Amino acid sequence: MERENAWKSYTDQDKTELTELCEGYKSFLSQCKTERLATKRAIELASAAGYVPLTEAIAEKRALKPGDKIWIDNYGKAIMLVQIGTNDIEAGVNILGAHIDSPRLDLKQNPLYEASDFVLLDTHYYGGIKNYQWVALPLALKGVVAKKDGTVVDISLGDDPADPVFCVTDLLPHLSAKQNVKKLAEGVPAEKLNILLGSMPMPEAESENVKNNILSILKEKYGMEEEDFRSAEIEAVPAMKARSLGMDRSMVAAYGQDDRVCAYPALTALFGLTQAPPKTAVCILTDKEEIGSVGNTGMESRNFELFLLDLLEKSGIVHPYALQRMLSASQALSADVTAAYDPTYPEVMEKHNAAFMGRGISIKKYTGARGKSGASDANAEFVAYVRNIFEKAGAAYQSSELGKVDEGGGGTIAYILANRGMDVLDCGVPVHSMHSPYESASKYDIYMADRAYGAFFRNK
Ligand code: MN
Ligand code: MN
Numbered sequence: 001m002e003r004e005n006a007w008k009s010y011t012d013q014d015k016t017e018l019t020e021l022c023e024g025y026k027s028f029l030s031q032c033k034t035e036r037l038a039t040k041r042a043i044e045l046a047s048a049a050g051y052v053p054l055t056e057a058i059a060e061k062r063a064l065k066p067g068d069k070i071w072i073d074n075y076g077k078a079i080m081l082v083q084i085g086t087n088d089i090e091a092g093v094n095i096l097g098a099h100i101d102s103p104r105l106d107l108k109q110n111p112l113y114e115a116s117d118f119v120l121l122d123t124h125y126y127g128g129i130k131n132y133q134w135v136a137l138p139l140a141l142k143g144v145v146a147k148k149d150g151t152v153v154d155i156s157l158g159d160d161p162a163d164p165v166f167c168v169t170d171l172l173p174h175l176s177a178k179q180n181v182k183k184l185a186e187g188v189p190a191e192k193l194n195i196l197l198g199s200m201p202m203p204e205a206e207s208e209n210v211k212n213n214i215l216s217i218l219k220e221k222y223g224m225e226e227e228d229f230r231s232a233e234i235e236a237v238p239a240m241k242a243r244s245l246g247m248d249r250s251m252v253a254a255y256g257q258d259d260r261v262c263a264y265p266a267l268t269a270l271f272g273l274t275q276a277p278p279k280t281a282v283c284i285l286t287d288k289e290e291i292g293s294v295g296n297t298g299m300e301s302r303n304f305e306l307f308l309l310d311l312l313e314k315s316g317i318v319h320p321y322a323l324q325r326m327l328s329a330s331q332a333l334s335a336d337v338t339a340a341y342d343p344t345y346p347e348v349m350e351k352h353n354a355a356f357m358g359r360g361i362s363i364k365k366y367t368g369a370r371g372k373s374g375a376s377d378a379n380a381e382f383v384a385y386v387r388n389i390f391e392k393a394g395a396a397y398q399s400s401e402l403g404k405v406d407e408g409g410g411g412t413i414a415y416i417l418a419n420r421g422m423d424v425l426d427c428g429v430p431v432h433s434m435h436s437p438y439e440s441a442s443k444y445d446i447y448m449a450d451r452a453y454g455a456f457f458r459n460k
Pocket of ligand 1: 099258259289336337
């Protein structure tokens with residue numbers, strides 16, 4: 001059951017639409033390297049598409065009606081966007097869930113120290129990274145510093161060409177004899193992922209001259225003291241823009257495509273609805289997927305259910321089991337990336353069940369590791385239902401697993417939604433170099449994601 005390379009049936013109209021979509025996607029990636037920035041941008045795009053915050057509808061004591069467009073953000077790090085459908089909301093909604101957090105280096109809460117006339121920042125990596133990939137490349141610092149007086153200062157340094165960049169140093173090959181014979185996972189220990197922040201001493205200070213100089217810059221630029229790092233969330237992310245990849249420009253290379261390569265088409269598909277869909281369309285962009293979907297901004301957070309309760313109430317439905325009934329009758333796509341077959345590393349893939357770039361969006365009946373452990377394993381009937389939707393919409397798709405059995409594995413938010421009783425299928429874009437500072441994906445698959453997700457939202 002080989003799928004054709006989708007580029008072979010590529011029309012001029014496809015080319016125009018695909019280029020427009022992927023240019024928008026590239027600027028989204030370049031601007032939104034953290035969950036906070038992705039949420040902020042999603043709100044801007046939603047506002048331009050006529051979406052209003054749920055708080056506004058509540059303040060105006062306005063009942064929701066078909067066609068209404070609502071967004072609800074969760075601590076500025078996750079967001080739910082909804083277009084109310086014409087059907088009874090309690091009879092189930094269509095949910096598309098993607099995540100907007102990506103693997104990175106987070107600063108520790110007491111990060112700053114001086115050593116041998118350098119100032120460095122201690123980090124604690126977030127999500128599954130291969131440590132050696134994060135040395136000797138330009139990094140930007142993004143995030144917030146929350147101060148005791150309640151003010152929150154945005155930090156964004158490293159992406160503007162006028163900004164300085166930061167980096168983690170690596171050992172030169174000439175002195176790597178011992179490092180070279182270590183296991184790959186041990187070659188660069190996590191505690192050596194220290195970010196270089198400065199080297200210029202402040203002449204008048206008596207000790208920790210370089211650190212004092214950096215502190216005076218931080219004070220001047222952000223009004224912060226060293227102790228404010230305790231209540232800061234600062235992420236070191238690659239300081240590189242998203243680019244077209246290849247002589248034929250057929251791919252996108254960038255940091256953070258897991259899972260913004262699904263989150264962005266989820267947004268464009270939702271905003272592309274030209275009329276109220278039959279079923280209420282719910283797009284969830286969640287945080288913390290890379291560390292287990294935990295916390296009040298992760299998919300496990302009860303806040304999502306509270307938001308859905310608000311929607312039910314504003315739609316005039318208040319009986320006690322309404323939420324459970326609605327969740328159980330809903331259908332969901334867990335929009336998350338999968339591993340694309342890489343001819344340089346064929347040994348980890350089972351070719352008959354691998355996802356290939358350029359062959360469309362990939363559906364995965366199950367994820368998991370060690371005998372499907374951790375997978376929600378979609379019902380065959382629901383997989384057939386989704387296939388039918390995609391085929392009718394002309395959305396190219398393929399079925400895959402993440403690598404050979406017992407080669408490793410991974411999971412998504414699918415099981416969390418499935419636990420609420422609804423049908424869920426994993427469905428996302430295949431990528432190369434997943435979780436690295438420079439992931440790549442096929443523009444055709446991104447285009448197909450937009451088409452597939454749009455068809456799912458429009459389905460009755
Ligand atoms: Mn993911
Ligand atoms: Mn991931």
